Amino acid sequence: MVVTILITVYMVIGLVIVVSLLLNGVRPSKTLAWLLAIFTIPVGGVLLYLLLGRNRRKSKLFSQNNHAEARKHLQEGTDKVNISEYNRKISKLIYRTSKCPVTDHNELTLLKDGKNTFESIFETLESAKEHIHLQYYIYEDGILAEKLLEIFERKVAENVTVRVLYDGIGSYSLSKQYLNRLRKCKVEVAQFLPFRFGKFLSSLNYRNHRKIIVIDNKVGFTGGINISDKYLKGDPQLGKWHDTHLRIEGEAVDYLNGLFISDWYLASNKKVDTSSYTIHKTKKKGSSMQIVPSGPDDDFAAIEQAYFSIMNNAENYVYIINPYVIPNHAILQSMQTAALSGVDVRLLMSSTTDMKLVDWCVRSYFESYLKSGIKVYLHPDGFLHSKVMLCDDKIASIGTANLDNRSLQQNYEANAIVYDAALCQQMKDDFLKDCSKSIMLDDYQAFRNRPWINKLIEGMAKLLSPIL
Structure with a gap:
């Protein structure tokens, strides 16, 4: 009798998931694959679906209303930018999917590997007058983390607002001692989707992989490099780590900062006062570019x-x-x-x-x-x-x-x-x-x-x- 009830309950759950798959417009091949998993792997099939299978573009991790509230800082429009016909199609696509237009008052510096990248980052952080916004997927204890803390302590003493946002899984090794030291020197700290048992199934598979630094809404950094000493020392098995980063000075930084502000709000539920922020433009028109954000809450990939x-x-x-x-x-x-x-x-x-x-x-x-x-x-x-x-x-x-x-x-x-x-x-x-x-x-x-x-x-x- 008990077995019959359990099988019936499991079948009902399976049917509910099938209806969900059909309503969310998932590809037939994907629907069939999940059906196979659900009905051939007792319990495990349902758990796998809840962890990996749900369509987040239909069922958002965060409310779109909250997303819109957090992104108010982003400009609604921009001056017309001269761009070649070759690039016009891609630039229009990006604007319609992310609302980030082409900007052309930018000065760009390509940064290769960890040494050059962090030398540029540290030098620019030292020039901060108003705020430092720093967001990383991987933030690890070590030489780089200590150098950042040293700079943050000096900048906070100079009345610079410092906010640090890190991913709950990517930065799992970041020690409590280090975080306490950040807070002790008045750095604002937030964790994106921390690992919590109650939200395990809904959040584990969705991580914030962004790497963003913004200084005074004037200079920004983004690219592939994380805060990890492997970029200085290499890896015992893989050797030297090679990566590419970009230093941006100009109006595109406002959009990079807008991403940080949005993620900060989603992680901490705290709004950033942007009333004093101004859009910095280089004196002459420079490199044309767009910032392209993407995430499971957005309507388009x-x-x-x-x-x-x-x-x-x-x-x-x-x-x-x-x-x-x-x-x-x-x-x-x-x-x-x-x-x-x-x-x-x-x-x-x-x-x-x-x-x-x-x-x-x-x-x-x-x-x-x-x-x-x-x-x-x-x-x-x-x-x-x-x-x-x-x-x-x-x-x-x-x-x-x-x-x-x-x-x-x-x-x-x-x-x-x-x-x-x-x-x-x-x-x-x-x-x-x-x-x-x-x-x-x-x-x-x-x-x-x-x-x-x-x-x-x-x-x-x-x-x-x-x-x-």
């Missing part, structure tokens, strides 16, 4: 659509640096379509990643790339953590978003899309230099003949690609 549009509109080349290229169907199709159309599509990634399971999953797509003419370069020197896309000497994307389902659908991310030929050329030269030092995979037949055990492991890892 803005960064995924931006990547998709860049690749679909490419005429000559698309160069990609990314450690975690685990493409969904749309991204894979756009990459293959571009390559089959004669566009030079190249992927540059490390010869291994920091997670073996992810490494096998990444490699499971190599055969598809090579078959369609996509060139794969494996960098043997350290670990490439950059998230970069270059196209036709006209567009560069530098940011936090990987080419995987987690970044494109589940995480809160931020990319800078730059329309600047000089910066694109600089990044292209760096890319080709790195390719010349890397191992090139371009022989489809040779790769296809790899050991069957490798194919089996890759195939098993690929099954987990939607959640990696």
